[in-house]
Structures are given as structure tokens and as C-alpha cells.
Amino acid sequence: MIQYIPGNISSDIPGIIVLSHGPFAKALVDTASLILGELDNVAVLAIENEDDLDEYQEQLQTMHRIFPKGSIFLVDLYGGTPYNQLVIFAHTKQVDVHALTGMSLNMLIEALSLRSECSGAELIESLEAIVNVGIVNVGKTILLNLKTERIICT
């Protein structure tokens, strides 16, 4: 299991808890810190082969407890083990969990930026609305524009 808290924890801003299989979440957080600098109120909880699910569940609950209200979870894969454990946590403990799957660098840096404006369900909805902006079919947009320009020029 990979547990990683790169900065400080405070009650001032919503926390972002990043869940993944393997080293993906830690690498994303480290990469985001290259862009945004030191990251406070961020945590990684990643599951690895042979990890005990009860222990993972326990750590998930600890992460949820140590961060302020309005904190969110970003999850790598809908239907994967970290997602399933989060759903089990929400059901068994009857807690409101604010989470979004399909995590990407774009999603994480947006979450880190937008959490100064909103938190919890509102932050998740804002992320849901904005992350697709970063998904571009380059061949159909930029390269097509270049091709069009070339045709116009000749």
C-alpha cells in the first residue's frame, strides 16, 4: 500500500484524497506539484498486489477523518478496487462521499485550483463540467486546421 501526504494538513481548504492502483496516484501528485508547487491538504492512498483490503479500508476511513468537511476523493478507475472500497465505506458508515472517477493530471490540477472557490459536491460538479476541456482529438482539430491552412495557401 502506498500512503503519501506531501504537504501539511489544515482545516482551511478542502482536502484531495487521490486513490489508485499502484504508483499512479503518487506520480500524479508529484507531477501536479511540478506545476503548482508545494501541495497542502493532499493525500495518496494506493493499493498494490497482496495488500489486505481490510487494512486499505481502515486507511481510507482514516484519510476521510483527518481531512476537513468538503474534501473530495479522486479515483483512477470506476469499478476498480479503490472505487469499490470507497463505495463500501460510504455504505457501511453512511457518510456523504464526494468523489470523481477517471482521474487524470488535468482533473487533479483543476481540483487543486478550484478548491479555493468551492468544495464537496459543488467542486465535484465543477470538475465534471470542466475536465473534458482537456481532452482533444488532435488529429481532428489542430492538424486538420494546419491542413486546411495549407490548402488555402496553395
Add this chain to the structure above:
Amino acid sequence: MYIKSTTIINPTGLHARPAGAFVKEAAKFKSVITVKNVTAISKFVSAKSISLLMTLGLSKGTVIEISAEGEDEISAVDSLIAFVDGGLGEV
């Protein structure tokens, strides 16, 4: 509402790191802050979103317009203009 314009001077434009620095600076203010690529006649996008800022294609020499509306609109725009003119920590 308070609006000012300036020109991007960073050699590589507003790529991820300077965009991140810009967004962090914008997050210090309560006003609604937006940015527009004047050179390419874009729409205004939120100054607090890296994804949206990066869609503006702000390369070196691009003229941008920064606008803010709210209780700290003047200090928000002036601070961000100064930040851009200072090279966003890169120049």
C-alpha cells in the same frame, strides 16, 4: 468591472507551469476574474482554471485582457497584470 490588457512575454507562452502560477495568483482574490485572448479574439475564460486558460493558446506576443468583478477587482487585475508583465516567474 475592471479591465486591463497586456502582452505575454514568456518565451514559451503560458504553458502548464506559468498557467499554474497564474491560477494560484488569481485564487488569492475573491472577485470573478476572466481572461481573453485579444489577438485571437477568444471568449473570456475563468482565470482560476488551468484547463480553460490553456485553451486560449497564449504564446509569446499574444495580447490578453484580464477582467475582474467583485470587491477586490482593482487589486486582482493590477496584481495579475503585474504578474504577467513580470514574466510569470519565468523571465
